[in-house]
Amino acid sequence: MATRLNDKQIKSLLRKGEAGRHAVGGGLYFRVSREGSGFWVARYTANNKRREITLGRYPDKSLATAYAEAFQLKEDVRKGIDPLAEKKRPDMVKIRTVNDLAEDWLHNDIEKRLKHPQIPRRIYKQLLSPHFGELALKRVTPLDVRHAIQAITTSGRPTVANDALGYSKQLFRHGIRLDLMKSNPAEAFTIHHAGGIEKSRNRALSISDLNTVFQILHDNPVSFTRDNYLAVALLLILGVRKGELIAARWTEFDLDNAIWKLPEARSKTGAPITIPLPNAAIEWLEELKVRGYNSEHLFPARRTSQRRAYISDDTLNHALAKMFGKKTKPGDHPANKLGDAGIEHFTVHDLRRTCRSLLASAGVSPHIAERCLNHKLRGVEGIYDRHDYLEERREALQKITDQLGPIINRAER
Structure with missing residues (x-):
């Protein structure tokens, strides 16, 4: 084995600036580049191949540290570990x-x-x-x-x-x-x-419930903003999913022809659907457009976010939970305004079930009601019936809007 160089000799080699590789000992070498920089290099044999790996730059890495690393490298090689191959392994x-x-x-x-x-x-x-x-x-x-x-x-x-x-x-x-x-x-x-066996929810609000709910939401604009109010109204009369509505862009809407073209990428069924818009919905959408200050989304994010430009998935959930007196963050002590008015607890998703219940009460045929909720038709009917029922769905949604419009459109705020 070559005589081990000391730190003084290493510095002397670097001052001379002569490019080359100098043996330190124990498989460790000191390489001087043409630019005059010094590097530690270790040489070893693995799988009958002579290999070389850079350990670091001098003086960032001292002689003692480099020598210790070269010694550990030789130990790894004895165990069948190829350090260079290990270095090239994926990030996994x-x-x-x-x-x-x-x-x-x-x-x-x-x-x-x-x-x-x-x-x-x-x-x-x-x-x-x-x-x-x-x-x-x-x-x-x-x-x-x-x-x-x-x-x-x-x-x-x-x-x-x-x-x-x-x-x-x-x-x-x-x-x-x-x-x-x-x-x-x-x-x-x-x-x-964890949460235990989950029971299927069957909560649907009655017209009487909705009358009370919208009255309370209307009377508490600070706790439940106008944007939230209109979102709940649209979810109720259109029967769409919350995620489909809050991520909606204005480019998807044709208000002149009273339609919303929900694209395939955002439809839970994986297929696009054209949603008819009742008259009241168009009025609410026009108000949202004004309130959005030229945003591309119906419900733009209410605080600066690098993640996305529309409201959080939890925004409506939290707003409604607070109206039931539930804490949504530390220090909250909201009053149970809906519960105190005799309203049994419901969630945002229950609005969709309520829409389906109201459609049934209005005498809408089951297959039309299911398409209103963007459900795929089941069985043979789903395979062979490709009709979109746009006009039938328009008539169905208008029926429940005629019931709910006066309840939702209370005195202006």
């Missing part, structure tokens, strides 16, 4: 924390598999990551998972707790597939440890 091997794993899972699994990957991404980022996202994969335990799920359950969101548990299981199974984990810390839990 750099997944160290749960957050790293989650990003890989969301990008390489969820985004390719789900039409709406923003839902699991939001649940992970907001509800799971704060509890165990920064932990190393080897450190996360079932207790960490249980703590995160119980926090969601305690907040009164059993369905979300069940979803979060399901996503946790998928996340850690992804880690096992990549051979980054040997066990799944969420696997032993069931929905009984």
Whole structure:
């Protein structure tokens, strides 16, 4: 083995500036570039091939540190590890924390598999990551998972707790597939440890309920803004999904012909649909356009956001929850204005069920009502019946709008 160079000799070689490679000892070399810079290089043999790897720049990396790294490199080679090959491995091997794993899972699994990957991404980022996202994969335990799920359950969101548990299981199974984990810390839990067995909701509001609800919402414009008010009105008479409405762009609307062309990319069924607009809906949309100050969206974001230009998925949910006296952030103490008026709790999604119930009460045929809600027709009828029923749906939605319009269009604010 060549005589080991000392630090004084290394500095002398660098001052001379003669390009070349100089043996330090133990497989370590000091390389002087043509530009006069110094680098540490280690040479070794792996799989009968002579190989060379750069360890770093001098003096950023001292002689002692470089020599220690060269020694460890030789030990790795003896164990069958090729350092250069390891360095070229994909980024997957750099997944160290749960957050790293989650990003890989969301990008390489969820985004390719789900039409709406923003839902699991939001649940992970907001509800799971704060509890165990920064932990190393080897450190996360079932207790960490249980703590995160119980926090969601305690907040009164059993369905979300069940979803979060399901996503946790998928996340850690992804880690096992990549051979980054040997066990799944969420696997032993069931929905009984989260939100419990979910009962199918059947909540639909009556005309009497709606009369009270809109009166209270109308009388509390600070707690429930006009934009929220109009969003609830549109959801109720159009029967569309919340996500379809809040992300809508003005380019999708033809108010002169009273239609909304919901594109395939945002339709949950995966097919585009033309939605007829009742007269009252056109008036509300025109008001929203004025209120939007030339925004491309019907419901522009109410605060600067780099993530997207329209309101959050939780905006309407939180606004309605506060009207039922539910806390949506620390320090909140809202009054239960709807509950005190005798209104049984309902959610934003219950407005869609209410629309379907009102259509049935108005004598609308089931297949027309189902298409009003952008449901695919089932069975043989769904296979052979390709008629869009636009005019029939227009007549159906106008029937319930005639009932609800006077209730919604109260005195101007």
